[in-house]
Amino acid sequence: MAVSSFRRSVLAQMIICGFIALLGPGLWNANNSLGAGGALLPYLRTLIAGTLGWSVYSAALYQNNRFGTEWFVMLGAAVCGISAGLYWAAEGAIILSYPEHAKRGRYLALWLGFKNSGQLIGGAINLGLNATNAKTGKVSWVTLLVFVILQAFALPLAFLLSRPEKTERADGSKIVVEAKTTTKEQLRLLWKAATTRQIGLMLPIFFASWFYWGYASSFLTLYFSVRARALASFLSAISGTIACVFFGFFLDSKRFALKTRIRVGFLLSCGLFTLLWIWVLIIQHEYEATPPKGLDWASPGFGRGFGMFIMLQTIGNMVQNYLYFLIGTIGDGTSELSRGTGLLRGVESWGQCASFGISSSKFSPFYTTVINLVFWTVALIPAVFTIWEVQERKEFSSSSEDSDSLSAEQVGVPPRIAEKIREEA
Structure with a gap:
């Protein structure tokens, strides 16, 4: 495959998005694993603007860690939140609408x-940088400075992305982009998507x-040493990656x-997550009765809480x-998937924001665990209705014989997009 052809391939777009995710939200997750602390169409290039906020937030954490500046953390969080909203809307459209149906799960894992x-x-x-710090407290400020430098590289990478109409799928099918509409129309369509039975029943589980x-972030901060928190950030990334690849x-x-x-897939992911919260409740109840302080990998009983x-x-x-895979099966078309993933990322971020708000107060970690378990269990009930209503459909095939014998509607494409495909043909 020629270099220019590869650059236009779906695989190349996923790799570029992956590197941006690595430098942006990936390193942001690393920060939070330590316990430290829109536009709807990809051709609007919102991903470029969306890469700007992560490094600002890390810079604010660095400033606070080294000099105790608090106002910059608030500003950095606000900038990161706005930037992330743009980033997630564009990223979601790319990672779900670019791949063929038959490869969507593995591309999501990638x-x-x-x-x-x-x-x-x-x-x-x-x-x-913190391996010798077996005590509790804050991490080295050098750690956050390295993050700032790395996250700044996300911006130039975003310019390498190919526009959807120029991206080439391996099976020859086109990425259909709906015509531009007004902001008012997009808000109407977003509300319509949110109030459909399929998406509406999923909103609680998104949250x-x-x-x-x-x-999770508070759990590490309260009970583990600095180097144990760093180890948790490192190992959880490895285990999460391996699990998602096989899944x-x-x-x-x-x-x-x-x-x-x-x-x-629902039982393997959401079912196991439900059972896990029972274990979390047991561990947190033990820690509530006898709170450990500065658990290190040499400490007795370290493995129970760390493994959890x-x-x-x-x-x-x-x-x-x-959840990403499920959203990808519900809708087709770049704009439709962008609205679905935008709702997923927006609502889940709202849940994350509420979670950090509770955890940053003096609220009991045990009752926080109870709230998590109740929220999660209640959210499963409406989600089951959508999941069990998903109908079988013929997936896109690279075979010309299959392409000739199946209409756009038969492979699950919405009518208005099917009409555009026929017009292009």
Whole structure:
């Protein structure tokens, strides 16, 4: 494959998005694993603007860590929040609408693997710079300075992305981009998507899927040494990546019907996550009775709480992989998927924000765990209705014979997009 051709391939777009995720949210996740602390169309290049906020936030953490500046943290968080909103809308459209249906699960795993690699690299940096710090407290300010420098490289990478109409799928099918519309029309379509039965029933689980992040970050800060927190950041990235890769291949497997993969995938990710919260509740109850301080890898009983955190992060990544895959089966078309993923990322970020708000107060970690378990369990009930209603459909094929014998509607394309495909043909 020629260099120019590869640059236009879906794989190349996923790798570029992966590197941006590694440098941006991946390193941001590494920060939070330490316990430290829009536009709807990809052709609007919102991903470029969306890369700007991560390094600003890390710079604010560095300033606070070294000089105690607090106002910059608030400003950095606001800038990062706005930037991340733009980033997620564009990123979601790319990672879901660019790949063929048959490869969507593994491409999602590739993207999550890159994002987790950011946490892996960040964890390695954290561990290398803080390996001698067996006490509690803050990490070395040099750690955050390295993050600022690395995150700044996300911006130039965004310019390498190919526009959707120029991207080449391996099976020859086109990426259909709907015509530009007014902001008012986009808001109407977004509201319409949010109030459909399929998406509306999923909103609670979107909220609950990242609600655990604030608790997980506080759990490390309260009970573990600096170098143990760095090790947790490093190992959870490895376990999360491996789990998502195998899970992604299962979600794409042609040995099972799509309906079967959706249902079994739900049990493997969301079911295990539910059971895990029972373990979290038991561990947190023990820590509430006798709070440990500065648990280190040489401390007695270190493995119980540490292992629980690793599993929480690992299965949490599987839940993310699953929800993205599920959204990809509900809608087609760049704009439609962008609205779906925008709702997923927006609502889950709202949950994450609420979680950090609770965890940053003096609220009991045990009751925070109870709230997480209740929120998550209640959110599963409406989600089951959408998941069990997913219908089987014929997936896109690279075979010309299949392409000739199947209409656009038969492969699951919405009518208005099918009409555009016929017009182009």
